[in-house]
Each structure stands twice: as C-alpha cells, then as structure tokens.
Amino acid sequence: MAVAAAPPSRVDVDQLIADDRRRRRHRTWAAAGTGVALVAAVAVTPALLVGPAAGPAGLTLPVGGGSPSADASLCPVVEPEPSGPPAPQQSYDTVRDRPTERPDAGVARLTLVLRPALSAVVPAGLSVDGTIPGCDPVQFTYEKSHWHYYAHARLTGSGQVDNLTVSLIPTAADEPVGCAAAPDPRTCTSRRLPDGGTLAIGGAKPGEEGAEQRWAQVRRADGTTVTVTTDNYHIEGGENGTKRTFRFGPPPVLTVAQLTAIATTPGLTLHP
Numbered sequence: 001m002a003v004a005a006a007p008p009s010r011v012d013v014d015q016l017i018a019d020d021r022r023r024r025r026h027r028t029w030a031a032a033g034t035g036v037a038l039v040a041a042v043a044v045t046p047a048l049l050v051g052p053a054a055g056p057a058g059l060t061l062p063v064g065g066g067s068p069s070a071d072a073s074l075c076p077v078v079e080p081e082p083s084g085p086p087a088p089q090q091s092y093d094t095v096r097d098r099p100t101e102r103p104d105a106g107v108a109r110l111t112l113v114l115r116p117a118l119s120a121v122v123p124a125g126l127s128v129d130g131t132i133p134g135c136d137p138v139q140f141t142y143e144k145s146h147w148h149y150y151a152h153a154r155l156t157g158s159g160q161v162d163n164l165t166v167s168l169i170p171t172a173a174d175e176p177v178g179c180a181a182a183p184d185p186r187t188c189t190s191r192r193l194p195d196g197g198t199l200a201i202g203g204a205k206p207g208e209e210g211a212e213q214r215w216a217q218v219r220r221a222d223g224t225t226v227t228v229t230t231d232n233y234h235i236e237g238g239e240n241g242t243k244r245t246f247r248f249g250p251p252p253v254l255t256v257a258q259l260t261a262i263a264t265t266p267g268l269t270l271h272p
Helices: 013-032 036-044 103-121 256-263
Strands: 060-063 070-073 127-130 141-143 148-157 160-170 188-192 198-204 213-219 224-231 233-236 245-248
Touching: 103 141, 103 148, 103 256, 198 256, 213 256, 224 256
Parallel strands: none
Antiparallel strands: 060 070, 127 148, 141 148, 148 160, 160 224, 188 198, 198 213, 213 224, 233 245
C-alpha cells in the first residue's frame, strides 16, 4: 500500500526561537515599567505579595510619604481574586539556578535596601511616594508568573511629577548582553563592571513632544538583572467615561548616573 509523503512542516523553528527571545526581552522592560501604563496597572496586578512585616510583629522599615527614611512597617497588600485562570509561570532557562528565597522575605529585604538607596540620590524638596493604593511608602512587590520583583514610585515637588520603577528578574541564559537588549539601542551605551557584570544606560524622547525617559540596566554577575527607569508621562482623565490623555511634565529630575547608582546598589540582588 502506497503511503503519501508527509507534507513539509510549516513551523519555522528558528523563527519560533527568535520570537520567544523577543517576547522575553519585552517582558524584561515591561517588568521595569517604563511609561505610566504600568504605573497605573499596579492596582490590578494579580500577584502582589508582601512579607512578614505586614503583621504586628513585622519588620521595621524606612517609609516614603515625602521621606524614604522614616520608620514604618511594610504595607499589607491584599491579593485581588483573579478573574480567570492564573497566568502560567514562565519557564525560560536562566544563567544560574533560580533563587529559593521566599517572596515575602525577598520583598522585605529588597525594600530595606531600596529606600535608603533612593534617599541617597533623590534631591531635597522632592517627595518620594509609592503607588500601591492605600500605601504611601515605596516598597517592592512580587509578580509570580515572571519571577520578578518591582517597585513603582512617584517623585513630586517643584513642578515635577516623575515616575520611577525598579525591577529585579532572573537573567535569561540567552539574554543579549549590553545594548543588544535595550528598548532603543541607538541611544544606549554599555560597559563591563568590575565584578564581571554589565551596565547599559540610555534615554529616549519618544514621538510625543515633551516625553522623555531614562534608564539603567545592570546584569549582575550573580544572575540578577536590575532595571531602573524614570519618565515624565502622565495619564489624565478616563474616569466616568472621560477621554484618557497623556501629559508630559518637565524632563525627569534623576540623571542616568543617579539611576545607575540605584541599579548598582549591592543589596539589590535575587541571590543575597
């Protein structure tokens, strides 16, 4: 009995691999929260975890509310009920074994590191506040499906209303090094760090007049990618059926050098 030859596969394996890498590069920068869309989305993120500091015997931390160095506990964050099935955890290969630290412990540890780091670079006269509803202090949260921690903040005062985001994510095994992974390689410069890691820095003025963003990304030698971004984008309207519009304030107050100082803070790592 004659058997017809199998039709050629229409699956382009190389293209599938390239598409997956591109999605993961986008995920890394989306996790970093460039732009106000992700700042606004903090209220609906389905996997926000905070740590042991939420209880009466919790860890004492510095707090935002105009000064990231006063004493206060971590804010408890209630996880909203998911409207559908939970997002699957990403399974990409990483340059070293994934961290085993409990997310709640990681949130507390990283928040303790971040707040003094912000105090060291944010100019006097600017207020530093978190964006989690009902919680003024800046603190990290954990997003389970992508294995990453992030913290959103707003810097306000003297006409400034800047967005700032710090994210930590396990470095993918095939992640491009330096400017190859940047959102806009044309505005990027990179260099090797003394510990064997890499630093990529840059900025961009997207199409809208007045829009500006700056960023610094550190690929630590220990397998942690730290991304710090700031921008001057704001959304106005959208309530009660009103039209949502973008507004742009003065250029962000934090320089690329100051973003780098945050990104290279020793304690901002997934492998303490």
